[in-house]
Amino acid sequence: MIYRAGGTAAVLSLAVSGAAYAAVQAGSDVIQPLGANRAALAAIGTSGTDSDSGSSAKATQDPMTVSGQSTSVTTLTQDEVQPHQVVTRETKELPAGETKVQTAGVDGVARVTYQVTWADDTEISREAVSRVVLTPAVDQVVLVGTGTATEVALAQAGDGKTPESAQAVAKVLMGSYGWGESEYSCLHSLWTRESSWNYQAKNPSSDAYGIPQSLPGDKMASVSSDWATNPVTQITWGLGYIAGRYGSPCGAWAHSEATGWY
Template sequence: MTSSASPARGRRRAEKAPRSVISPTMYRAGGVAAALALAVSGGAYAAVQVTGPDDAQPMTESQARLQDIADTSAPDVDVSAPEAEESSELSVEGDQSSVTTVTEDVTDAHSSSQQETDSLPQGQTQVGTAGVDGVSRVTYQVTMRDGQEVSREVISSVVVTQRVDEVVLVGTGTAAAAPADAPAVSSAPAAQTAAAGTDAASAQAVARSMMGSYGWGDEQFSCLVSLWNRESSWDYQAENSSSGAYGIPQSLPGSKMGSVGADWRTNPTTQIVWGLGYISGRYGSPCSAWAHSEATGWY
């Protein structure tokens, strides 16, 4: 006989929550997390989790502890690496540069040439045009770097003294063929011509007798008188104690007149011949020389 099932036997056992299957690996991970949590000091503290530049929310205590553990367990970072890289770059200090202006007088040396003339006896020489070195006043812009000049550029240049090339006349004629208006120095004894110019009046007479050979008239002679009155008062022994200029034309230095004659210290005619040649070569005429002297105080 079949007995009827009891109520207890007919009922199903109450269902429990299904067990989770946890692998050994998960157990170990949980243990490590727990150990890390215990490593943090038990004191509760506030922490902030930054999620953006304008949005900051407080972290829970557990989050803060885990964050702290993560920070301390993170591998060390060599913060000096960027500095080391930067220091390895080539660093050049700025150059010590300066720009200044310098003014210098630059000399342009004159040249010399010979010119034949039948107005002088064969073999005789005479300075037709006295040579004068040119002088220019030049201003430079100079660039200095670390005490050394690296460049200079001309800013301005002003001619102070015009260069005049010397011309020496070389005689090809005969003594009889010499022109009647030739300077007395070429035919008269040196003592006689020297005596003729030892005073202002006779020196002016000697100069006037020579001016026709340059094509100059009386108007040029009056300029010459004014010019050499200012320079020496027509004194053949006049000497400037400061500069050393000498004689009637105040040649500087006086030895330049040696190109005409070795007696330049004592012979007024020698001085006058040189002086007229100098004026002709440099200024073209006594009046031009006088105008320059009026403007500058020298010629």
């Protein structure tokens, strides 16, 4: 801090924050400090003497009136929680309107460095200058049901690629024909004889294919083009074939018993 008395200056050395600085106004009686702590300044109590007039001046708080604000810029680094997001996915495996959390959400953590601008002791702005993810957030995945009762039951039955799963699929699909347990018993016997419920079964002598032993196999393309690899497609086609030609699985089984084919 510099006081002017007459034309001679007495210089006082004052330790202030590294972010503070002085603004010098030419010809003024007091060089105004920016960013200085006023209480510290008032406690200095050091005087300077004017060699021309012999008068003395004492540094007190009163003459340190600041017409503007001190400004400074600092950096601040802190770890911050990064909230997880919620993602919804539709599925036919749940009844329409039902929801289920498939994956629980987990918040992440990021280390953020800010550039902070101060006016005196008041923060007036901050800007993020770097961000490092320490722990990534994990989205919460919520399933939203869109399935009908049949679609849900099929999802629970499985993909049909094992005999047990294929039989469960057949039971579900038979419901649309109004066939009960007795008809399923006939169907079970029929397709056990034909293919052992193997969706990849192929008759080497006739090229009949799949669980219902469609002849030829590509007849099942009337249901879907994935007939060679999708047991549900095969079962859907086979039940329709039985209904159209024999009326019911027991009718098809009776014909197979009599002739060895259906």
